[in-house]
Amino acid sequence: MPSTNRYTGLVDHYRSRLPLAADARAIALCEGRTPLIRLENLPRRLGLDVELYVKFEGLNPTGSFKDRGMTAAVTQAVHEGSRAIICASTGNTSAAAAAYAVRAGITAFVLIPEGKIALGKLAQAVVHGAVVIQVTGNFDDGMRLVKEVAQTSPVSIVNSINPYRLQGQKTAAFEIVEALGRAPDYHCLPVGNAGNISAYWMGYSEMTGRTTSASRAFGEKPAYDLTAVTNTRPTMVGYQAAGAAPFLRGGPVAHPETVATAIRIGDPQSWDFAWEAQRDSEGWFDECTDDEILATQKLLAQNEGVFCEPASAASLCGALRDLKAGKIRPGSTVVCTLTGNGLKDPDVVMKNGLAGLVQVPAERAAVEKALLARLG
Numbered sequence: 001m002p003s004t005n006r007y008t009g010l011v012d013h014y015r016s017r018l019p020l021a022a023d024a025r026a027i028a029l030c031e032g033r034t035p036l037i038r039l040e041n042l043p044r045r046l047g048l049d050v051e052l053y054v055k056f057e058g059l060n061p062t063g064s065f066k067d068r069g070m071t072a073a074v075t076q077a078v079h080e081g082s083r084a085i086i087c088a089s090t091g092n093t094s095a096a097a098a099a100y101a102v103r104a105g106i107t108a109f110v111l112i113p114e115g116k117i118a119l120g121k122l123a124q125a126v127v128h129g130a131v132v133i134q135v136t137g138n139f140d141d142g143m144r145l146v147k148e149v150a151q152t153s154p155v156s157i158v159n160s161i162n163p164y165r166l167q168g169q170k171t172a173a174f175e176i177v178e179a180l181g182r183a184p185d186y187h188c189l190p191v192g193n194a195g196n197i198s199a200y201w202m203g204y205s206e207m208t209g210r211t212t213s214a215s216r217a218f219g220e221k222p223a224y225d226l227t228a229v230t231n232t233r234p235t236m237v238g239y240q241a242a243g244a245a246p247f248l249r250g251g252p253v254a255h256p257e258t259v260a261t262a263i264r265i266g267d268p269q270s271w272d273f274a275w276e277a278q279r280d281s282e283g284w285f286d287e288c289t290d291d292e293i294l295a296t297q298k299l300l301a302q303n304e305g306v307f308c309e310p311a312s313a314a315s316l317c318g319a320l321r322d323l324k325a326g327k328i329r330p331g332s333t334v335v336c337t338l339t340g341n342g343l344k345d346p347d348v349v350m351k352n353g354l355a356g357l358v359q360v361p362a363e364r365a366a367v368e369k370a371l372l373a374r375l376g
């Protein structure tokens with residue numbers, strides 16, 4: 001237990017609800033406790049009858065939800081004596097792995113796809129001193145290779161096939177139930193490898209005293225606290241990028257393509273867990289085009305002051321569409337997870353971002369003229 005009330009991170013805070021040894025030293029960066037922001041302008045301007053929140057996971061220490069899973073996975077790996085971790089990544093997992101490895105004093109190996117990774121994420125892996133291995137292939141190739149080399153090399157896999165990753169990530173659902181006093185009616189997420197939607201479903205389920213298949217990876221009745229604090233669970237809704245939508249196609253996609261590089265994944269590792277979430281919550285999967293995703297990223301930034309990365313905007317994009325269509329019941333409470341921070345990938349917004357730039361000589365009159373022309 002921490003010796004003061006200072007919040008140190010989710011491992012110490014939720015230790016009784018996690019399958020970690022009591023004496024495992026938390027490898028932590030104060031991750032978690034991210035804001036649940038109620039959207040005010042967008043629902044009003046769009047005329048939607050909804051209580052709509054975003055869980056802004058971009059405010060975790062490395063700027064994405066991956067920190068939740070990484071603190072748990074690295075805490076366990078170090079407890080087991082591991083000296084090195086490895087992951088394949090579209091960017092955010094590698095950023096988190098790199099940072100938590102530094103914190104633990106161990107080595108991180110990260111396999112990233114050729115090109116197609118946001119520069120900010122690569123910079124994070126580099127600055128934290130991870131060994132960056134660029135694979136001439138995509139994320140799915142990297143994932144396959146990680147599984148192969150981990151069979152013979154002394155490295156711990158910290159992709160979400162590591163069950164401690166989902167354990168850490170389930171705590172986001174705990175925080176939401178605590179903040180709202182109950183579970184939302186709907187929870188919407190972007191889906192890539194499908195670990196996060198599986199983790200939220202586990203978290204919401206455990207808040208009602210139930211288990212899921214992901215919980216039962218730690219035994220039929222897991223040796224951690226399942227005390228019920230609410231009786232309802234949300235309908236889980238997963239949104240994919242149209243060019244990388246295996247859940248819509250019914251099987252792996254060989255050549256995934258999307259501007260939302262974080263979810264450019266064709267062969268999701270948590271396939272069965274995610275279908276369980278869909279089935280048991282009576283939810284659904286849907287897809288968003290790249291244009292819709294980018295438009296939603298901008299809509300959110302320009303109406304609410306929240307800047308998320310493209311992949312994250314998929315959750316809000318789909319939710320707004322399903323709200324307009326009435327597929328999400330009017331009057332509902334809806335939470336969308338914004339998985340990552342927009343600052344990681346400025347290139348995508350700067351492509352057309354300089355179009356509105358106003359250039360003037362360094363003179364007061366010129367600046368005043370520019371102001372007047374825009375004050376209406």
Ligand code: AN7
Nearest residue numbers: 089090092093192193194195196339340
């Ligand atoms: C911002 O970093 O898979 O469905 O290697 O970075 O749990 O995979 C990232 C995934 C959504 C999808 N939003 O979550 C990686 C990686 C952002 C992400 C997802 C990712 P999952």
